[in-house]
Amino acid sequence: MSLLVVGTVAFDAIETPFGKTDKIVGGAATYISLAASFFTKHIFLVSVIGDDFPQETLEFFRKKNINLDGLEIVKGGKSFFWAGRYRYDLNSRETLATELNVLADFVPRLPSPARAPDFVMLGNLTPAVQMEVIRQLIRRPRIIAIDTMNYWMNNALEELLIVIRSVDLLIINDEEARQLSGENSLRKGARKILAMGPQYIVIKKGEHGALLFNKRGEVFFAPALPLEDVVDPTGAGDSFAGGMMGYLDKTRSVNFENLKRAVICGSATASFCVEKFGTQRLEEVKNFEAKERIQNFPKLTRYTMS
């Protein structure tokens, strides 16, 4: 099995009520790939960076079996950079700086073996770039999943709707689902979005968990683990998507029961991500820790009605 991940590999500078970082490694595809690597050893990462990007991180990716043949390195170019500040409750943030740099001219080029993956996760990118990836696939994957954001709904809705029609799974947050559907009720919103094409939608609610819907009106709720400390929410949504898709790639089945398990794995992976700044916690998680956390998840919601 194999998972193709396309998205940003970048630098972030993050400020939360609990501290701030200098430029550290970030980007959607970074989080997605690291999270997926908890579950699968066959990941193709397709992205673009400048030659300012640290070699150690690339080495670390390779150690995690993340194939970098599709990672374009622009000589003399600067990697995408984002700076942001979270407010006290960590539920909202403001962007302090966005420098597209090498991302501005990014045209993804899938290396041959990455053109027939079993699963695809397209991080938040211009819909045109997401579509270009889909065009380069030579075989229909089991699931193509995408993330997106309000910005593309406001500025490239037509292209975005074409992408949505072409994929199987949308993984977006509650605010995005409300804007895309025009419905305040997430249940109604999910139904409207599923009518746009995809078989499944996952609506992420941050610290409040995530909802999975299919076209038959079934719904599943995965809680977020109540944590001792949330230090930095950056990358949580991408870690969720990566954990989910990594689990699917490992287990292959795409029925609703297995999607439920995948959503739980996404939630568990995201719960690690937010415990430290940036990718730090994801990088240091031991296999037994990940296993233990996933095994403890059912306890959180399990009960029997007498």
Add this chain to the structure above:
Amino acid sequence: MSLLVVGTVAFDAIETPFGKTDKIVGGAATYISLAASFFTKHIFLVSVIGDDFPQETLEFFRKKNINLDGLEIVKGGKSFFWAGRYRYDLNSRETLATELNVLADFVPRLPSPARAPDFVMLGNLTPAVQMEVIRQLIRRPRIIAIDTMNYWMNNALEELLIVIRSVDLLIINDEEARQLSGENSLRKGARKILAMGPQYIVIKKGEHGALLFNKRGEVFFAPALPLEDVVDPTGAGDSFAGGMMGYLDKTRSVNFENLKRAVICGSATASFCVEKFGTQRLEEVKNFEAKERIQNFPKLTRYTMS
């Protein structure tokens, strides 16, 4: 078994993005009692109203086996009145008017049979009034539960802490738990609040469900049902508490497993409450509907890890 409910019985005027009401029947004890009556037939309601309160509502209470011997009716007095407006997302509201009226001089007087209840639910009231109820009990109930609000934390913290030390279960929302504990993490906050006295705490998160904690560090998460339409959140928290305490009174057991079931029943009852304005939906719910909704709850979070 029997459940003593003390709280406001009042008029509300409610404005939401979906409509507005004239003066309608509301109040914490109204919602708590109606919700509890889904499960138990032995409810003592202790409160105060003016003689402006509709006879039909009192008749309806009696039909639901809600004993009104402890409901003081002040001749020539006006019932407590609250007016509020919800914002678009229904998660925040502003108070437009609060008229204490007969509530200003309320001293609860428990009729004899209400002094030895098995369960007690004290709605949001002055801590001094909550304490007065506890003083009038002639036997230790299985569980005394209270609700409270930020206002009392700001204006009567010392009295509130004495009440909290005297009770078994605190049922408050996430914002209140954060203020009371001074912790942003609900897990840490719960631990701090449990150290103040109670055996259990339920932290309500509105449309995001509720968390139950005990002193042994166990935690249970009950989701909120994703609804087609939320019309009016007024009384949802009280319906939650009423459903939870009504279920406990019916089933008697107060171990953690049964508390989990009770929290699920609270969530199910609250999910009815918000579907129409005021108490309307709670009043019209049929037994089979309540049963069906509670039976469907486990589906929402059930999965097996293969």
